[in-house]
Amino acid sequence: MLRILASAVSVASKAGSEVRRILETGKLDVVDKGIQDFQTEADRTAQRLIVASLTRAFPKCTIVGEENLDVDEEADRKLLSTSFDEEVLAKVLPKEYEEVREEDITIWVDPLDGTAEFVKGHLDHVTVLIGFSLRGKAVAGVVHQPFYNYTSGLQNLTGRTMWGLVGFGCFGVSPKPMPDGKLIVTTTASHNNKDIDESIAALKPDEVLRVGGAGHKVLLVIEGSAHAYVFASSGSKRWDTCAPEALLKSLGGQLTDITGKEIEYSHRLDGNYQNYMGIIASANRDLHSRIIRDIPQDVVDRLANANNDGLRSKI
Numbered sequence: 339m340l341r342i343l344a345s346a347v348s349v350a351s352k353a354g355s356e357v358r359r360i361l362e363t364g365k366l367d368v369v370d371k372g373i374q375d376f377q378t379e380a381d382r383t384a385q386r387l388i389v390a391s392l393t394r395a396f397p398k399c400t401i402v403g404e405e406n407l408d409v410d411e412e413a414d415r416k417l418l419s420t421s422f423d424e425e426v427l428a429k430v431l432p433k434e435y436e437e438v439r440e441e442d443i444t445i446w447v448d449p450l451d452g453t454a455e456f457v458k459g460h461l462d463h464v465t466v467l468i469g470f471s472l473r474g475k476a477v478a479g480v481v482h483q484p485f486y487n488y489t490s491g492l493q494n495l496t497g498r499t500m501w502g503l504v505g506f507g508c509f510g511v512s513p514k515p516m517p518d519g520k521l522i523v524t525t526t527a528s529h530n531n532k533d534i535d536e537s538i539a540a541l542k543p544d545e546v547l548r549v550g551g552a553g554h555k556v557l558l559v560i561e562g563s564a565h566a567y568v569f570a571s572s573g574s575k576r577w578d579t580c581a582p583e584a585l586l587k588s589l590g591g592q593l594t595d596i597t598g599k600e601i602e603y604s605h606r607l608d609g610n611y612q613n614y615m616g617i618i619a620s621a622n623r624d625l626h627s628r629i630i631r632d633i634p635q636d637v638v639d640r641l642a643n644a645n646n647d648g649l650r651s652k653i
């Protein structure tokens with residue numbers, strides 16, 4: 339587990355440099371995957387780099403990446419990262435993690451989260467996400483922000499890398515508590531709909547921050563800019579939530595669906611990794627329960643029914 343994390347921290351940071359390099363070339367070569375669902379050259383290159391590097395170092399892990407890419411061994415070889423972060427390697431993990439076998443780990447890769455905002459130039463919304471699940475639960479995550487502090491210029495950026503392991507700790511980011519007595523909610527900027535609006539209205543927030551990226555929104559919760567991330571909609575996938583969930587949980591927070599149920603991170607043969615029942619993330623358990631309680635039942639029912647209809651139409 340430690341070696342996988344040390345590798346993923348180095349790999350995420352190298353993927354971040356590729357994302358910055360590609361932005362500088364100005365050739366994003368955007369492909370439409372659906373409504374407000376894009377893929378750029380940066381998404382493709384970052385995924386190649388991450389998947390090729392982790393597959394080579396840890397061939398027995400199951401790796402699920404967001405992008406469907408053609409095999410190109412030559413491109414993969416050029417992008418390989420073979421380093422292990424020294425600071426991570428120096429840690430001593432709890433015994434339960436020392437005994438984890440490579441084949442028990444599933445790795446969830448979102449090479450570039452927040453692509454809709456990336457193409458619009460909202461660079462601080464972009465993260466590289468590498469999440470790790472064990473027996474269906476998110477246990478570790480690496481979150482890299484390639485454009486951290488970019489407002490002072492794109493030159494000399496190194497980004498920042500944060501990682502967390504549930505039951506052990508979180509590194510690279512300092513959590514800040516949120517004030518009581520008001521409620522600031524963060525939600526999607528580019529995938530809004532009626533159910534999201536209805537659930538947010540029911541929470542009566544004092545402020546709503548509409549920004550991109552699941553990784554970015556969880557960072558807002560961790561760093562004390564929002565009390566909760568509320569997304570009462572399908573559309574996000576396991577690779578959007580695994581790394582952010584693990585980071586938040588390693589700090590005592592929670593990320594669940596809108597009914598409070600944990601997201602199941604098992605590898606599926608049908609390749610369907612939608613989080614049909616949405617996302618609620620918050621830094622503290624009491625607040626989390628309160629938000630789950632206040633989500634309108636009709637919104638929960640609509641999401642559940644849409645999920646059932648979706649499953650029926652597939653059969």
Ligand code: AMP
Pocket residue numbers: 372373374375451452453525526527528529549550551552572573574575578
């Ligand atoms: P957002 O908060 O809109 O940035 O969404 C967080 C993550 O979930 C991003 O990776 C989005 O691409 C993904 N996502 C959310 N809703 C949808 C949707 N309706 N279609 C495709 N991707 C979505």
Ligand code: MG
Pocket residue numbers: 448450451452552577578
């Ligand atoms: Mg994403």
Ligand code: MG
Pocket residue numbers: 381404448449450451452453
């Ligand atoms: Mg992505």
